[in-house]
Amino acid sequence: MDISQTDEQKMLQDSVTRLLERSYDFEARQKLLASGQPWSPDTWQSLAEMGILGLPISEESGGFGGSMADIVSIAEPFGAHLLIEPFVSSILLGGQCLAHGEGPAAEAQLARILTGEQTAAFAHEEGRGTADPALVSLAASESDGGFTLNGEKRMVLGGAQADVLVVSARARGAAPAKDGLSVFMVDPDQKGVRIKPFVTIDGRHAAHITFDGVRIPAARRIVAEGYDVLEQVISKAIIALCAEAVGAMGALLRLTGEYASTRKQFGTPIAAFQTISHRLADMKIAYVKARSNLLYTTALKDAGHASPLDVSVLKGQIGTLGRQIGEAAIQTHGGVGMTDEISIGHFHKRILAINALFGDSEYHFRAVGQSLASS
Structure with a gap:
C-alpha cells in the first residue's frame, strides 16, 4: 500500500502553507485571539476562494470530492500554524452532515457554508466523550407533524457564532441503541435554544447549548436514520x-x-x-x-x-x-x-x-x- 503523498497533494499542502506563512504567523494569531474575534474573516474567505472549504464535500453536494489524504494534506499545516478557523466544526462535521442530508433546505444551507458566507456548528457531544454516536440521548419527540428537542449539548465548537446548528438527537429508543438517531437543522435564534459561550484551552470559541422544548418542522430533519x-x-x-x-x-x-x-x-x-x-x-x-x-x-x-x-x-x-x-x-x-x-x-x-x-x-x-x- 502506497502511503506517500501525490504531487497534487504536495502542491495543495504547499499552497496552504504559503498562505498561512504570509498572513497567519504566531504574532498575527495572538493579536486575533486578543481581539476577541472567534476567527479571521479574511483568512476564512481566502480558504473559501482557494476551494479548501469545498474540498471534503462530494461533487454531488457542490464540493470538490477530495479524498481523506487530500484533507490530511491541508490539516497538517493547519496544525503547524495553530489555525483557529472553524474548518473542522463547520466543514468536516456540520458541513458533512448537511452533505448527507435530504431536502432543499440542507442543500441551500450547505451552499452558503461552502462559499464562506455562513458557518455551521455540530451539536453532538453530551459530556460523555461521545465518540460513539449510539451514546447520544438528547430527545427528539414527534409532535404535530414535527419534532420537539429537549436536552443539552456540550462543547459545541463555534456554537455561539454559527448560523445553523446541526444537531444529533434520538427520535426513538434509548442509548446505547444504534437505531432511532436522527440529524436536525436548528436555527440558533429559535425559541427554547439557550447558548452559553466560552473560550477553550486552545483559544477556540465553543458553547454549551440547551434545547428546551424546541419545535422543529419535519422538513428540518435532514437525516432520518443517522447512526x-x-x-x-x-x-x-x-x-x-x-x-x-x-x-x-x-x-x-x-x-x-x-x-x-x-x-x-x-x-x-x-x-x-x-x-x-x-x-x-x-x-x-x-x-x-x-x-x-x-x-x-x-x-x-x-x-x-x-x-x-x-x-x-x-x-x-x-x-x-x-x-x-x-x-x-x-x-x-x-x-x-x-x-x-x-x-x-x-x-x-x-x-x-x-x-x-x-x-x-x-x-x-x-x-x-x-x-x-x-x-
Missing part, C-alpha cells in the same frame, strides 16, 4: 484532527531543535548535552511513529478498509505521543515554554484539546482492548 452517517462523519473528523495534531507535533520538534541548537549554557549549545540530545531523539521517534500511523490510517480510509479499531489505534497513539512531544518541548525550553509569549505552550494546549475531542487516548485504547478481547 451510519454520524459514525462516518466523526471518523473522518477524527483523522483530520489527528493530522492537525501531527502538524503541531512537527512544529514543536522543529522549534525545540532550533532552540536547543542556539541556547547555550557554559558556552555550549544545550543540544550537545546528553539529556537534551536523547530527549530530542525521543521526540523525533514519537513524531515519526505518529505521522506514519496517520498516513497508514488515511490510506486505509481512502481504500475503504479502515475499521473503527484502526481509527481508535490512531486516536489513542496521537494523544499519547503528542503529549510526550509537548511535555518534552516544554521541559527543554524551561519556564518560558509555559508562557503565552511563545508558541510552545499553545501547541501543547492544542494537542491536549484534540486528544479530548471524540474520546481521549484512554477511551480509544480501552476500545482497542475490548475489540481484541472479543475477537
Whole structure:
C-alpha cells in the first residue's frame, strides 16, 4: 500500500502553507485571539476562494470530492500554524452532515457554508466523550407533524457564532441503541435554544447549548436514520484532527531543535548535552511513529478498509505521543515554554484539546482492548 503523498497533494499542502506563512504567523494569531474575534474573516474567505472549504464535500453536494489524504494534506499545516478557523466544526462535521442530508433546505444551507458566507456548528457531544454516536440521548419527540428537542449539548465548537446548528438527537429508543438517531437543522435564534459561550484551552470559541422544548418542522430533519452517517462523519473528523495534531507535533520538534541548537549554557549549545540530545531523539521517534500511523490510517480510509479499531489505534497513539512531544518541548525550553509569549505552550494546549475531542487516548485504547478481547 502506497502511503506517500501525490504531487497534487504536495502542491495543495504547499499552497496552504504559503498562505498561512504570509498572513497567519504566531504574532498575527495572538493579536486575533486578543481581539476577541472567534476567527479571521479574511483568512476564512481566502480558504473559501482557494476551494479548501469545498474540498471534503462530494461533487454531488457542490464540493470538490477530495479524498481523506487530500484533507490530511491541508490539516497538517493547519496544525503547524495553530489555525483557529472553524474548518473542522463547520466543514468536516456540520458541513458533512448537511452533505448527507435530504431536502432543499440542507442543500441551500450547505451552499452558503461552502462559499464562506455562513458557518455551521455540530451539536453532538453530551459530556460523555461521545465518540460513539449510539451514546447520544438528547430527545427528539414527534409532535404535530414535527419534532420537539429537549436536552443539552456540550462543547459545541463555534456554537455561539454559527448560523445553523446541526444537531444529533434520538427520535426513538434509548442509548446505547444504534437505531432511532436522527440529524436536525436548528436555527440558533429559535425559541427554547439557550447558548452559553466560552473560550477553550486552545483559544477556540465553543458553547454549551440547551434545547428546551424546541419545535422543529419535519422538513428540518435532514437525516432520518443517522447512526451510519454520524459514525462516518466523526471518523473522518477524527483523522483530520489527528493530522492537525501531527502538524503541531512537527512544529514543536522543529522549534525545540532550533532552540536547543542556539541556547547555550557554559558556552555550549544545550543540544550537545546528553539529556537534551536523547530527549530530542525521543521526540523525533514519537513524531515519526505518529505521522506514519496517520498516513497508514488515511490510506486505509481512502481504500475503504479502515475499521473503527484502526481509527481508535490512531486516536489513542496521537494523544499519547503528542503529549510526550509537548511535555518534552516544554521541559527543554524551561519556564518560558509555559508562557503565552511563545508558541510552545499553545501547541501543547492544542494537542491536549484534540486528544479530548471524540474520546481521549484512554477511551480509544480501552476500545482497542475490548475489540481484541472479543475477537
